Amino acid sequence: MDWQSESPKLWAFLESLHRGDILSGTVVAIERFGVFVALDDGPGHPTLPGVGFIVIPELSWRHIGAPTDVVHVGQRVSCEFLQFDTFNAEARLSLKALEPDPLQAFADRTAVGQELLGTVEKVLPFGISVDLGDGVFGLVPFREVHGRPAASPAEDFEVGEEIAVIVAEIERPTRRVFLSRPESAQRGVIVLPT
Template sequence: MAAIERFRVCVALDDGPGHPTLPGAGFVLIPELSWRHIDAPTEVVQVGQRVSGEFLQFDTFDAEARLSLKALQPDPLQSFADRTVVGQELRGTVQKVPPIGIFVDLGDGVIGLVPFREVHGRPAARPAALFER
């Protein structure tokens, strides 16, 4: 890992294309770091850490190799879909309660949304108050 920026991570490639200002650099955009939600890239990588990524594309305009770290990891949503059936009762931990519904952590990197219209079968006047801690 060569550098961590606000919107991407710069990787010094062992064997990569030339770059006008950063020769042999590859770039990982924040959404390509992990399947799970992260608040900062440092939750996944540190400067100096060796990583493996999948080549996504070469941006000819900026002369940059675009990489993905999450592409080499199993997709938790696909695993969840493979083991879950419609109508199955699920348990989880309430993560947050915005105006649209309830976000529930189901484990293994899967966060689900229960829209308020599905809570008690009808919209509630102040639904968030029902689930606040």
């Protein structure tokens, strides 16, 4: 469809938006692939439930099971404009862009080498995903990283188990946290407080 000629008012509205603009509206439909938002200042869309659209990863910094974990139909939202999707003639939006990034807060308060307690979220073929709280997850690889001890694939880890980990590296640009196991945990040594 040639949106520019078929819906000139809609096209003009979307062209007027700039990355970073804050737009408000109402959630009008929730699908498994994202959320449609009827924007307050925007025209209606001829074929979609709303002119605004939020893909699942832009709903929240945290891992979510379904979009309904974050929003519901009829809810008022404020979002940051990301881009003009010319194919669908819609405004791509981000709800999470207006919330503090928990990884940045974690990186600000956590030092490399610091020991933490975390909960095993998943045991993967290449390592263990550990929930460090506040929506931050780290990986304890089954290989050594930067000279720090790795988890042994032979160790039995169970989902939900609390384990001690050491922060090996925090990569802010890629939003990744690498962890290692304390050497005492590697050898099965239990260190008691004195």
